[in-house]
Amino acid sequence: MPLSRMTSLLNRGQRTAVVGRTAVHVFLRYKRAQRRIATLPSDQRDAAWDRQHRESAGEIATRAKRLRGLYIKSAQFLGARADLLPEPYIAALSQLHDRVPPQSYATIRPVLREALGAEPEQVFAAFERRPVAAASLAQVHRARLRDGRSVAVKVQYPDIGRLVELDLRNLTTILGLVHRFERGLDFRPIARAVGRLVPQELDFINEGRSAETIIAALAHRGDVVAPAVVWEHTSGRVLVTEYVDGAKVSDVAALRAMGLDPREVAERVVDVWGEQVLGHGFFHGDPHPGNIIVLADGRLSLIDFGLTARLTPAAREGVARLSIAAANRDPIAVMDAFRAMGFIAHDDSPVAFVGLSSRMMGTEGGIDDVNTRLAQALRGFNIEGVPPEVLLVMRVQGLLKGLSTLLGRPGPVMPVWRPYAERQVAAASD
Secondary structure, eight states: OOHHHHHHHHHHHHHHHHHHHHHHHHHHHHHHHHHHHHTSOHHHHHHHHHHHHHHHHHHHHHHHHHHOHHHHHHHHHHHTOTTTSOHHHHHHHTTOOSOOOOOOHHHHHHHHHHHHTSOHHHHEEEEOSSOSEEOSSEEEEEEEETTSOEEEEEEEOTTHHHHHHHHHHHHHHHHHHHHHHOTTOOOHHHHHHHHHHHHHHTOHHHHHHHHHHHHHHTTTTSSEEOOOBOGGGOOSSEEEEEOOOSEETTOHHHHHHTTOOHHHHHHHHHHHHHIIIIIISEEESOOOGGGEEEOTTSOEEEOOOSSEEEOOHHHHHHHHHHHHHHHHTOHHHHHHHHHHTTOEESSOSHHHHHHHHHHHHSSOOOSTTHHHHHHHHTTTEEOTTSOHHHHHHHHHHHHHHHHHHHTTOOSOSHHHHHHHHHHHHHHHHO
């Protein structure tokens, strides 16, 4: 057996062992905690459970950082699922950044050569070996094509596809065992969701097509673009796009140096996502400042379309009706809109639903704590029947609200989205 093959098998075995030990350790810790906390006075139990959740979440986050790959993605997914986990998990896992130490050019060169069908030197006139960004599944290099175009080259790590398959099998097995021994804990939907989403992120052709679909729908605006995909050099494992040179949207000083009003930029960003979500129903799912570049002429360039989502007609109408109800401050209409989307309040009254609307769509909060705020807002609600795309819309709103506040435009998202919401409701009624 070749040495490289033996090394690969050994690494996979080690990953499986680390995951197994962590799962057993966390599970046994919870079983012990159940017995111990049951003996505490009732007024101390919530605090004891919070401590237990924080300790276990910290251990899981540490292992995810070590293993990278699918486990970083899974932890980030969990950190955004305020409907599934206690708040301490949301706080710990949502802080996991999808940034890792880059791999060497020698390591990723074989992937480039195979995907391009030629030596990199034959395709690129220049290629910066130090990446400009590195994440859990791929890294990005700046390069120049033979025809002079400056491009960004996103290349997957070697063997990442097989590692993701292995990690997904491990995750599915572990969550299945947890459910078998503890019927009240069914996290198997997590494995199914990760198994559906991560392969999409590993398909760079899908990412390129998603970018083109969204930007084509917004083409009439003239104020938003995306890097053009260089299809002749793009494949499932390598994505080549136009290199975007500009300022990160959160860089207030840079925006002012361009002669732009940060508040007006914030208003446009919120409006661009309102049109995506309600105007077209297919949207970029991560409006983080790093994914929005402001060009020298003031246009917005959206990058990294790895996470996109499509709303069903019913979900789109529900978000639209909620937007109008929230803008009108109509508590009964707010309650009806949430109920129609599958939200069930333990305290089934307009007050509970208005509180949820206020916490999610008010003016407080920043970008980094959006997942924690969502977890806090959803306390007291059963959202088992809520489509995950609707929850993603709520997270998008939280990110937009945090960015707006950073740019000096504190205020809710819903009033900006209202025109799109009214057109959507009118179209649904026809």
